Amino acid sequence: MQSTARTRVWDIPTRLFHWLLVLLLIVLFVTGKLGGNWLEWHRRAGFSVLGLIAFRMVWGFAGSYHARFTNFVRRPGLVREYAKGVMRGDSARYVGHNPLGAISVVAMLGVLFIQALLGLFSNDDLMLEGPYARLVSKAVSDQLTTLHKWNADLILILVGIHLAAIAFAYFYRKENLVIAMFTGEKMLPESESNSDAEKESERPAWLAWVIGACVATATYLLLNK
């Protein structure tokens, strides 16, 4: 039998990013629907998501091997090949995001970023207006608020696809991806585990703290008006 090895996949900043994002999105959907005084919390959580996504964008260039965009965003040919493999039931396995998963990751990050930006120009006619709503006319702010609401539905669809893909991996491929998002590690056959270069790419915690502090400061200065 082939021996398996503990393989580092997701570094701590990527895992923290993911679970904080999930928590904040729950807060955003609940407070967005409740409206009224809850919109103050909506505003805070929305700003936090914007900072979080900005952090992930920087970490996508500066982070450890599997967090970097260049190591999971693949050319269209490879995505097609992978998708055909999934249909046939013999797709290749990836340590990090697979080529289809990568599309969903980039789509979610993009749509969430747009959502937070739209929020900055939105208003509810009463309790809350985004910090930049006054830069545009009331009519434009109202239109952007409508887009903010439509885009929220798109987020729900993408999250639904995300969860369906994770369930598919679990039931059809016997891969539990969720545990790795908590522990950061997967048990993989020796032949599939990280190369030495991948192991050495682990980034120090201080780098994440410095980037996090810069992003938080910039978000605060840009949004607290």
Ligand code: HEM
């Ligand atoms: C609000 C809902 C959610 C959003 C917006 C979301 C978003 C994301 C994003 C952006 C990534 C990429 C991580 C990165 O590289 O930075 C990701 C990965 C992942 N998420 Fe979620 N997620 C959500 C909910 C969940 C839930 C509830 C679970 C667990 C049941 C989950 C499990 C995972 C797993 C296992 C991965 C890694 C997938 C892989 O191995 O390629 N997510 N998610």
Ligand code: HEM
């Ligand atoms: C990614 C971050 C965000 C998400 C996921 C989000 C999500 C939502 C959702 C689900 C709603 C309710 C939509 C509906 O009633 O159908 C909403 C409403 C709203 N959001 Fe956000 N939001 C985000 C960021 C922001 C930000 C940063 C602001 C401004 C500071 C903001 C301002 C508003 C306002 C003013 C409404 C109320 C619209 C109304 O009831 O008329 N949002 N948002």
